[in-house]
Amino acid sequence: MTSMTISRDIRRGLRxxxxxxxxxxxxxxxxxxxxxxxxxxxAGPIGPLYVAFGKTGISLVGRxxxxxxxxxxxxxxxxxxxxxxxxxxxxxxxxxxxxxWGRSPRRGPAPVDLAQxxxxxxxxxxxxxxxxxxxxxxxxxxxxxxxxxxAVRAVGNALARNPIPFVIPCHRVVRSDGHIGLYGAGGPxxxxxxxxxxxxxxxxxxxxxxxxxxxxxxxxxxxYCYPTCRHARRVTPQHRILLRSAEEARRAGHRPxxxxxxxxxxxxxx
Amino acid sequence: MDLAERLSKDxxxxxxxLVSTHQDLVYGVALRVVGRPAEAEDVAQEAFVRxxxxxxxxxxxxxxxxxxxxxxxxxxxxQARNAVRARRPEVELDGAAESRATTGNEPVxxxxxxxxxxxxLELLEGLPPRYGQAVALRHVEGVSxxxxxxxxxxxxxxxxxxxxxxxxxxxxxxxxxxAEQAQLEAV
Numbered sequence: 302m303t304s305m306t307i308s309r310d311i312r313r314g315l316r317x318x319x320x321x322x323x324x325x326x327x328x329x330x331x332x333x334x335x336x337x338x339x340x341x342x343x344a345g346p347i348g349p350l351y352v353a354f355g356k357t358g359i360s361l362v363g364r365x366x367x368x369x370x371x372x373x374x375x376x377x378x379x380x381x382x383x384x385x386x387x388x389x390x391x392x393x394x395x396x397x398x399x400x401x402w403g404r405s406p407r408r409g410p411a412p413v414d415l416a417q418x419x420x421x422x423x424x425x426x427x428x429x430x431x432x433x434x435x436x437x438x439x440x441x442x443x444x445x446x447x448x449x450x451x452a453v454r455a456v457g458n459a460l461a462r463n464p465i466p467f468v469i470p471c472h473r474v475v476r477s478d479g480h481i482g483l484y485g486a487g488g489p490x491x492x493x494x495x496x497x498x499x500x501x502x503x504x505x506x507x508x509x510x511x512x513x514x515x516x517x518x519x520x521x522x523x524x525y526c527y528p529t530c531r532h533a534r535r536v537t538p539q540h541r542i543l544l545r546s547a548e549e550a551r552r553a554g555h556r557p558x559x560x561x562x563x564x565x566x567x568x569x570x571x
Numbered sequence: 572m573d574l575a576e577r578l579s580k581d582x583x584x585x586x587x588x589l590v591s592t593h594q595d596l597v598y599g600v601a602l603r604v605v606g607r608p609a610e611a612e613d614v615a616q617e618a619f620v621r622x623x624x625x626x627x628x629x630x631x632x633x634x635x636x637x638x639x640x641x642x643x644x645x646x647x648x649x650q651a652r653n654a655v656r657a658r659r660p661e662v663e664l665d666g667a668a669e670s671r672a673t674t675g676n677e678p679v680x681x682x683x684x685x686x687x688x689x690x691x692l693e694l695l696e697g698l699p700p701r702y703g704q705a706v707a708l709r710h711v712e713g714v715s716x717x718x719x720x721x722x723x724x725x726x727x728x729x730x731x732x733x734x735x736x737x738x739x740x741x742x743x744x745x746x747x748x749x750a751e752q753a754q755l756e757a758v
Contacts, residue, residue, distance in 0.1 A: 307710065307738050311745060314691040315710040317684065322598035323612055327590040330619040336587055357584045392583065 331356075335390015340371065340383055343397055345467055346498040347491060350401075352468075353383055354393050358412040362465045364486060378417065378464065400468045403434040403499075413465055421449070425459040432473040435500045436529040438561070439477040445564040461485045472496055479510030501529060509543075516563055518542040518555045525550040530561035579634035582626055589639065590619050596640060597647045599712040600722075603704060604651035611651075618643070618650040641721035644714055648722055694744050702737030709734045 331337040340353035342365050349365035353375055361378060363371050368385060375383045389397065396412035398404045411430050415423045424447045432438050440460070444453045460471040466486040472495040476482045481503070484492035493503045509515075509528050517533040518525035519540050525547075526533035544550045547557070547565040557563050574592060577585040597618050602611035622643060626634055677685075695703045695711075708714045708722075716734070720727040 308742065311738070311742060312710065314687065314745075315695075315706070317687050318691050318695070318707075318711050319599060320602060320608070322594035322615060323608075326594045326598065326612065326615060326619075327587055329612075329616050330590050330623075331587050333616065333620055334586070334623050336583060356587065357581070 335392055338381075338383055339386035340375070341386050341389040341393070343389060345401065347487075347494045350467060352389065352393065352397065354389075354412075355414055357416070358414040359393065359396060359465055359468055360414040360417075362467055396468070400430075413468060415465075418464070421447075421452075421455065422459040422462070425456050426463060426465070426469045426471075429460065429463075429471055429474055430469055432470055433531070434470070434473075436527070436531065436561070437473045437475045437496065437501060437506065438527060439564075440474055440482070441477055442527075442562070442564055443474055446562070450564070457483060467495070473499075475506065477510065477515065479507040481507070512543075513545045514543045515546060516544040516550055518544050518550055518553065523555050524558050525555040525563060526558040527561045527563050530558055530563075532558055532560055575637050575639055576635045578626060578637075579631040582623075582634075586623055586626070589622075589643075593639065593643050594619075596712060596714070597643050600644050600647040600708060600714070601651045601654075603707040603712060604648065605654055610654060614651045614654050615647065618647040621650065622646050638718070638721065640714070641718035644708075644718055645722035645724070648708075690748070694741055694748065697744055698737055698740050702733055702740055705730065705733035706737035706741055710738070 328337070335354075336356045338353070338355040338360075340351050340361070342349050343352055344350075345364075351361075351363045351365045351368070351371045352359055353361040353371075361371075361375050363374065365371075372383055372385075392412065395405065395408075399407045400412070411427065413426075413430075415426055418426070425443055428443050428446050440453050440456045441450070443460075444450050444456045447456075449455070456474075460474055461483040463469055463471040463485055466472070472484060472486075472492045474482065481489045481492050481496075483489075486492075496503050496506070506529070514528070516525045517528050517530075517536060519536040520542055521540050522536075524532065525542075525544055542553065542555075544553070544555070547563065550557075572580075574585065574589060578589060594615065598611055598615040601614035601618065602608060605611050605614055625646075629637075695707055697703075698706070705719070708719055709716070714722065716727050716731050719730045719734075723730055
């Protein structure tokens with residue numbers, strides 16, 4: 302075999318052919334994969350929604366209607382413009398299917414971009430994501446779960462400012478006393494409508510606490526739950542025990558459900 | 572944290588960084604095989620889309636251990652070969668004409684550079700494809716022997732021998748061309 306070295310002029314000549322990729326390549330790839338920022342209009346449980354997303358996930362959701370106002374809201378929150386896209390990229394479609402409609406299983410980390418928010422608000426919103434479709438939890442539950450049991454009112458404020466309603470189900474957080482509570486995306490009537498669309502019996506939701514009932518227990522399992530917990534809903538009427546407080550449940554020999562993890566409601570219901 | 576690790580933790584958040592880091596490699600590999608810039612761009616796009624889909628199926632551990640350059644070169648190479656295979660026969664006749672097109676009014680330096688590029692492209696294209704591509708990937712695009720071996724799924728030794736064979740053929744062609752040039756000038 303002849304020498305393996307390659308002469309300088311051949312090396313230089315070959316290098317001269319080299320051409321850089323066209324500058325448009327990353328944007329073209331990003332566009333095709335839906336990794337760029339934009340927003341789309343999609344169907345929602347109580348009317349169409351605008352959904353804005355960036356490469357890390359959904360960043361803003363609003364009721365559709367006025368694109369100018371939505372774009373302005375985005376600019377105010379993120380300090381940059383956003384433009385409308387024709388169709389949602391597959392990963393955003395998947396996220397909406399799984400989180401708004403519960404049609405497909407959730408996979409991987411939550412597809413939401415909460416990087417702009419203060420730590421407390423982020424914790425509140427991520428905790429709220431855990432509440433299953435068709436169920437509700439009190440504000441006090443969220444507060445207790447994130448280790449800030451006294452911050453019930455702050456939890457309420459954080460949820461009222463939820464930038465990603467419908468995807469992060471702030472409508473599934475209600476007051477312990479049966480009031481449906483604040484709702485940023487259209488007020489209490491809308492909140493009731495979203496819950497009803499998810500199959501929650503909203504009249505019962507208000508009647509039970511009005512009658513002083515906070516939890517439901519079972520005299521066979523001796524476990525007590527929030528009324529909408531899937532385990533509570535499985536208890537047959539003849540075994541159902543209505544409980545007014547965690548204290549009463551304890552005295553009756555019940556332990557809290559490990560799935561819905563009920564907490565004692567504070568006196569000043571929030 | 573290196574790029575592979577970041578990809579394993581946050582694919583959507585770091586994928587475009589992968590594209591901008593390795594776009595010249597992927598585009599270059601595509602261009603060496605398909606010849607035409609517009610087609611190479613399509614191939615490069617498709618290669619990255621496939622890479623993304625593959626990564627979204629891989630477990631995190633596998634992504635973190637990927638040798639990104641070799642892996643991307645392999646995807647680009649396969650994609651480019653598919654594109655060539657899918658061509659209609661009449662399209663083949665165009666050859667790499669587009670990549671050597673010149674524009675009318677350009678500075679002398681640029682024109683000379685184009686002239687040089689054209690000269691070397693023609694030399695490369697005169698080689699049997701197997702050796703021409705091996706030389707181009709190694710010495711135009713700067714793909715290492717180890718990366719080439721992985722991308723081509725062949726032993727390093729066999730890849731090296733293709734490159735060396737290609738370089739010898741290229742040198743012979745180069746010397747012939749120089750000799751012809753000298754003869755022309757002597758006339």
